[in-house]
Amino acid sequence: MVEIKPETFKTTLPIQIRFSDIDALGHINNNSYFSYFDLGKTTYFEKVKGRASISWTDGLIVVAHIETDFFSPIYYREEIAVDSKVTKLGEKSGVFLQQIRNTKNGEIKCRCKTVFVTYDAHTQSSMPVPDVWRKIISEYEGLEDPKVAI
Numbered sequence: 001m002v003e004i005k006p007e008t009f010k011t012t013l014p015i016q017i018r019f020s021d022i023d024a025l026g027h028i029n030n031n032s033y034f035s036y037f038d039l040g041k042t043t044y045f046e047k048v049k050g051r052a053s054i055s056w057t058d059g060l061i062v063v064a065h066i067e068t069d070f071f072s073p074i075y076y077r078e079e080i081a082v083d084s085k086v087t088k089l090g091e092k093s094g095v096f097l098q099q100i101r102n103t104k105n106g107e108i109k110c111r112c113k114t115v116f117v118t119y120d121a122h123t124q125s126s127m128p129v130p131d132v133w134r135k136i137i138s139e140y141e142g143l144e145d146p147k148v149a150i
Contacts, residue, residue: 017078
């Protein structure tokens with residue numbers, strides 16, 4: 001069994017498993033995990049946005065890199081949640097850490113690290129993380145040095 005370092009998350013979203021998420025082996029298909037992570041990111045930004053007057057359309061977020069460790073399968077009737085947090089903010093990027101866990105016994109099923117880049121759709125290029133985003137995310141997460149390079 002893999003030892004998983006405990007993490008604290010301020011944002012959690014219970015996930016309803018859909019019939020279409022199940023594969024032939026009776027567990028959740030690995031592709032479905034990424035939909036769950038996306039829902040977690042949406043919930044994260046909605047929660048953080050509620051803390052200040054933020055326009056998330058002043059820039060977009062695109063995924064630059066994603067890596068996931070699968071520790072044990074999720075089965076159809078399990079009660080699960082996705083936990084999400086931003087662990088680093090760089091000049092033009094940041095890192096999300098997310099996990100999916102069984103809400104009854106706390107077992108961590110998988111963990112995902114996503115590097116995102118802030119993106120300007122008008123210029124079609126990366127852009128600095130908007131200062132207001134940096135401020136509110138850093139305050140929410142308690143990041144000491146929000147400009148740590150990634």
